[in-house]
Amino acid sequence: MQGRDDNPLAIDQSALVAALRASAPYVHAHRGRTFVIHLPGEAAASPRFVDLIYDIALLASLGVRLVIVFGARPQIDAALATAGLTPCFSHGVRVTDAAALACVRQAVGSLQMAFEAHLSTSLASTPMGGARIATVSGNLVTARPLGVVHGVDHGHTGEVRRIDTASIDAHLARGHIVLLPCIGYSPSGEIFNLVAEDVAGATATALAADKFVLMHPGTAMHARFAESSPGLTLEAARALLDADNAGLSGPDRARLDAAIRACSTGVERSHLVSFETDGALLRELYSRDGLGTMVAADTYDAVRTATPEDLGGVLALIEPLAEAGLLVARSREAIELDIEHYVVMARDGLITACSALVPYIDEGVGELACVAVHPAYRGGDRGAILLAEVEKRARAADLTHLFVLTTRAPHWFVEHGFAASTIDTLPLAKRALYNYQRNSSVLIKPLSAV
Ligand SMILES: CC(C)(COP(=O)(O)OP(=O)(O)OC[C@H]1O[C@@H](n2cnc3c(N)ncnc32)[C@H](O)[C@@H]1OP(=O)(O)O)[C@@H](O)C(=O)NCCC(=O)NCCS
Numbered sequence: 001m002q003g004r005d006d007n008p009l010a011i012d013q014s015a016l017v018a019a020l021r022a023s024a025p026y027v028h029a030h031r032g033r034t035f036v037i038h039l040p041g042e043a044a045a046s047p048r049f050v051d052l053i054y055d056i057a058l059l060a061s062l063g064v065r066l067v068i069v070f071g072a073r074p075q076i077d078a079a080l081a082t083a084g085l086t087p088c089f090s091h092g093v094r095v096t097d098a099a100a101l102a103c104v105r106q107a108v109g110s111l112q113m114a115f116e117a118h119l120s121t122s123l124a125s126t127p128m129g130g131a132r133i134a135t136v137s138g139n140l141v142t143a144r145p146l147g148v149v150h151g152v153d154h155g156h157t158g159e160v161r162r163i164d165t166a167s168i169d170a171h172l173a174r175g176h177i178v179l180l181p182c183i184g185y186s187p188s189g190e191i192f193n194l195v196a197e198d199v200a201g202a203t204a205t206a207l208a209a210d211k212f213v214l215m216h217p218g219t220a221m222h223a224r225f226a227e228s229s230p231g232l233t234l235e236a237a238r239a240l241l242d243a244d245n246a247g248l249s250g251p252d253r254a255r256l257d258a259a260i261r262a263c264s265t266g267v268e269r270s271h272l273v274s275f276e277t278d279g280a281l282l283r284e285l286y287s288r289d290g291l292g293t294m295v296a297a298d299t300y301d302a303v304r305t306a307t308p309e310d311l312g313g314v315l316a317l318i319e320p321l322a323e324a325g326l327l328v329a330r331s332r333e334a335i336e337l338d339i340e341h342y343v344v345m346a347r348d349g350l351i352t353a354c355s356a357l358v359p360y361i362d363e364g365v366g367e368l369a370c371v372a373v374h375p376a377y378r379g380g381d382r383g384a385i386l387l388a389e390v391e392k393r394a395r396a397a398d399l400t401h402l403f404v405l406t407t408r409a410p411h412w413f414v415e416h417g418f419a420a421s422t423i424d425t426l427p428l429a430k431r432a433l434y435n436y437q438r439n440s441s442v443l444i445k446p447l448s449a450v
Pocket of ligand 1: 310372378380382409
C-alpha cells in the first residue's frame with residue numbers, strides 16, 4: 001500500500017473531517033430535494049466537463065433528486081459546419097430547417113451519449129468509484145412549433161408546451177438522474193429543437209424544484225455579485241436586468257432572466273454557477289458562502305447594515321420585546337451611536353429583523369446582540385439568515401467567537417451552534433455590565449475558518 005506521505009492525493013485528515021462536518025447541514029437540507037441543473041453545450045466542451053459530471057454524480061449519491069437539462073449550441077454549430085451548412089438565426093433564435101434538424105439530432109444524440117458514458121464510470125481510480133448512477137431520458141418534453149416570427153418560418157425550432165412531471169417524478173423517486181436534451185416532441189410526432197434554458201426553466205417550474213442551477217462560463221457573474229448576501233432578491237435581479245448599464249453579456253442576461261422567471265413561478269432559489277471554476281457547484285450548494293450568484297424568491301428580504309433612516313423601524317421592532325423582558329432596553333441615542341453595528345432585514349420599508357455585532361477587539365470576540373425578528377415574520381429562517389450574516393462579518397473582523405446573552409431563547413441559539421458558557425468567559429468590559437437581576441444565560445459559538 002502506498003504510504004500516506006508518498007500519496008500525491010493525500011489531504012490533511014483534520015481538514016477533511018472539518019470539511020465534512022461543515023457541509024453536513026447542507027447534506028441534510030438537500031437530501032430528497034429536487035434540483036434542476038442547466039448545462040450549456042459549452043460546459044460539455046470544457047476541460048472541466050468530466051469533473052463537473054463527477055460532482056453531479058456526487059450530488060445524486062448525496063440524495064439529491066436531479067434533472068439535468070443540456071444545451072448543444074456549439075455542438076450543433078460544429079455539426080452544421082461539418083455538413084457545409086451555415087447556422088441561421090433570426091433575432092437570436094436558431095432557425096432549424098430539415099437539413100439543420102439532421103445536425104441537431106446528430107449533435108444532441110452524441111452529447112447525450114457522452115453524458116451517459118461519463119455517468120456510467122465506476123472505476124475505483126476516479127471519484128465515481130462505487131457509484132451506481134442510473135440515467136433516464138425519453139419523450140418527457142412536449143413541444144410545439146415556434147412558427148413564423150417576424151416573417152421568418154423557424155421550421156423545426158419549437159417551444160415548450162408541456163413537461164411530463166408525473167413521469168419525471170416517478171424516475172426521480174426511483175433514484176434516477178433524468179437527462180433532458182434541448183429537444184421536444186409534438187403530439188403529431190415531430191421533433192423540435194428547443195432553447196435549453198427554456199426547457200430547464202419550464203421543468204424547474206413544473207416540478208416546483210427546490211433549486212434551479214444555471215451553469216455558465218467565466219466568473220464575471222460571481223465576481224460581480226459576491227457581496228450580495230444572502231443573494232439577489234427578485235426585485236434586485238429584475239432591476240439589474242432592466243438597467244441599461246449593467247454590463248451583462250447576452251447569454252448572462254438570458255440566464256438571469258431564466259433564473260428570475262423560475263423564482264417568480266414557484267422555484268425557491270436559482271443559482272448561477274460557473275462550470276469553469278473547479279468545484280464551484282459543490283461549493284455553491286454545500287458551503288456557507290457559496291461560489292455563485294443566488295436569486296431568491298421573495299421569501300427573503302435584503303440583509304444590510306442599518307442606516308440612521310432605519311432607527312424608527314429598529315425601535316418599533318425591539319421596544320415591545322424589551323418591555324416583555326426578552327431584550328435589553330436600548331434608547332434611540334444608544335442605537336444611533338452604534339448604528340453601524342446593526343444588521344437589518346427589510347421588506348417594503350418594514351424592518352422585519354435586526355441584530356447587532358458588538359466587537360471586543362482585544363479579546364477577539366464579538367457579542368451577538370439584539371437579535372429580533374418581527375412576530376409576523378418568525379419561522380421564516382430570518383433569525384438564521386441574520387446569524388449567518390453576523391458570523392460572516394465577525395469572521396471578516398478576525399473575531400474567533402461570538403457570544404450571546406439571552407433570557408428566553410437559549411435553545412434557539414444552541415440549535416444554531418452555540419453552547420452554554422459562564423459569565424467569567426465574557427470580555428471584562430461586558431462582565432462588568434452583566435445584570436445579575438436579568439440572569440441571562442451566556443452562550444458562545446466558535447467561528448470556524450471553513
Ligand atoms: C429567536 C428568534 C430571533 C428566532 O427568529 P426566527 O426568524 O423565527 O427563527 P428561524 O426561522 O431561523 O427559526 C425558527 C425556529 O426556531 C424556533 N424558536 C423560535 N424561538 C425560539 C426560542 N425562544 N427557543 C427555542 N426555539 C425557538 C421555532 O420554533 C422554529 O423552530 P421549528 O421550525 O422547529 O418550529 C425570534 O423568535 C425572536 O425574535 N424572538 C424574540 C427575541 C429574542 O428572544 N431574541 C434573542 C435574544 S438576543
